[in-house]
Amino acid sequence: MKNSIRDNEQRKAGIPTIKRLPQYLRILKDLEKQDVETVSTTFLAQELNIEPIVVRKDIASTGAEGKPRIGFTTKEAIKKIEHFLGWDNVTEAFLVGAGNLGSALMGYQGFQNHGLKIIAAFDKDDKKIGQEIHGIKVLSMEKLPNLAKRMHIHIGVICVDAEHAQEVSDIMVEAGIKAIWNFTPVKLKTPDDVVSQKEDLSSGLAVLSVKLASKLGFVDIEEV
Amino acid sequence: MKNSIRDNEQRKAGIPTIKRLPQYLRILKDLEKQDVETVSTTFLAQELNIEPIVVRKDIASTGAEGKPRIGFTTKEAIKKIEHFLGWDNVTEAFLVGAGNLGSALMGYQGFQNHGLKIIAAFDKDDKKIGQEIHGIKVLSMEKLPNLAKRMHIHIGVICVDAEHAQEVSDIMVEAGIKAIWNFTPVKLKTPDDVVSQKEDLSSGLAVLSVKLASKLGFVDIEEV
Structure with a gap:
């Protein structure tokens, strides 16, 4: 992967964070298309049905910086996430x-x-x-x-x-x-x-099957 | 889902366990084809590169019972896992x-x-x-x-x-x-x-990208 510009700052993130980054990216790109210049943590959290604190930590791990009461700049957040994932180079x-x-x-x-x-x-x-x-x-x-x-x-x-x-x-x-x-x-x-x-x-089908069985009362899914 | 025979015993498992069950099932079915009658936790753990204690707990949550020094009966473990997942009915x-x-x-x-x-x-x-x-x-x-x-x-x-x-x-x-x-x-x-x-x-592609970048020293993946 062509990551030559990527090694000046060492970033750190866990697998769950990495898995969520493409979801933020999709929403941010939709907003960019609609010329929305900034986006709040709360908005992203609601769209994805997760806690605002998780959103803040996830995006911060890519180096994008949010501002109080304003949130993230759409373009900057996109750039940082893509860069973190190495998706700015094909x-x-x-x-x-x-x-x-x-x-x-x-x-x-x-x-x-x-x-x-x-x-x-x-x-x-x-x-x-x-x-x-x-x-x-x-x-x-x-x-x-x-x-x-x-x-x-x-x-x-x-x-x-x-x-x-x-x-x-x-x-x-x-x-x-x-x-x-x-x-x-x-x-x-x-x-x-x-x-x-x-x-x-x-694996995905197994989770769907058990979620359905759980809804019907046959199995309990433990929260981890 | 036709789970009518499933509600006599309430089972409990977490999502990571549920996601691993199809992997055990695949190995167990391979062994069944080769007429292997019992399988040890250690063997399953090695095949899937996970800890034996995790294997033991995962399979136990479906109701299959292992015996010391023998392990699980292949056919019984298959039956219990399929039943747990509701995969014994199409x-x-x-x-x-x-x-x-x-x-x-x-x-x-x-x-x-x-x-x-x-x-x-x-x-x-x-x-x-x-x-x-x-x-x-x-x-x-x-x-x-x-x-x-x-x-x-x-x-x-x-x-x-x-x-x-x-x-x-x-x-x-x-x-x-x-x-x-x-x-x-x-x-x-x-x-x-x-x-x-x-x-x-x-999400999968994001994880692969970051794993590769991590191998090249550009990113750190946190163990969670």
Whole structure:
């Protein structure tokens, strides 16, 4: 990731804060479109249904400074959050597995606003190789290692079946990829210098199922 | 959700536990396929890279009982976890928004193992209405309210653009839907008797971005 301008001030935040930052960003960008110049902590807190103190701490951790009775300057808060997340620079990424989910991710325009641009997809299926999905070329899996090294790609997205996830991860790591976005249910084993983030739809469905059962009185969800 | 056999024993679990249950389930089912009859806490802990005490507590909260030096019976643990999650009965659901992501979700076979069956999709786009995607019919949005009521559908999946999310949610609630799986970045406003679960890809991407920046020394992630 091109973070060259980012290392002058060391910032600190917890995972829950990091997960909320894109939500503030979305609201702030909506306000910016409507030419709203400042935004109060209270407004953000109400929109997201969280405590104002949490909002204040979250945004402060990115370096944006709120003023009493005025709040945050919309533009400055956007800039600081994007900078904190490294989303002010677009990073190029490779995706492996051009099936349904892979195609959906390739077509998802939002990622570019979030600093991620999928520039090539890879698959083992001869029928998919050579095709273009949402303007992104699908290449043979064998081409990944050389291309990743030559183009200095550091982010990989894995959308293959669970049984091939670790194999694809190993190939990515060998090719110099340092961050893996994992859309399979498999917990990948990667070296210490590689980070990964798993998107597990079954976890979300589990929470929804239990929330519903809890509403119906079958289960208790503990507050943590 | 058909939870009629579930209310004889009230169970309790926190959200992090609930999110981990599908991961245990996946490993347990793999072991069942290989005819492995018992599984130790240590094995599950190693596979998922978490503490054995956490595994023991998580699985105990579903009612499965481990034995010293033997561990859990594979089949019993599967049964208890599925029962806890309400995944031993398949619940029918409606999906709104048959775009890229919606189509991917319709094609995802895994949901049926997780108690969810998408039986119809709805869209406003005339080009999509009447089509069949992965064997699921796409219907006109106007048909949703009557069909949902007639078929007693309680789960809705929202895959539309952010700007239409709240409108679709309101229609679903009006039609009697009690649980909404929300794939838009919008925080939905729903009545107290309706539960919702948001899958926010931008949160995951934010965590991945910051993990990578942290590895490169630009940011510190706080342990919480």
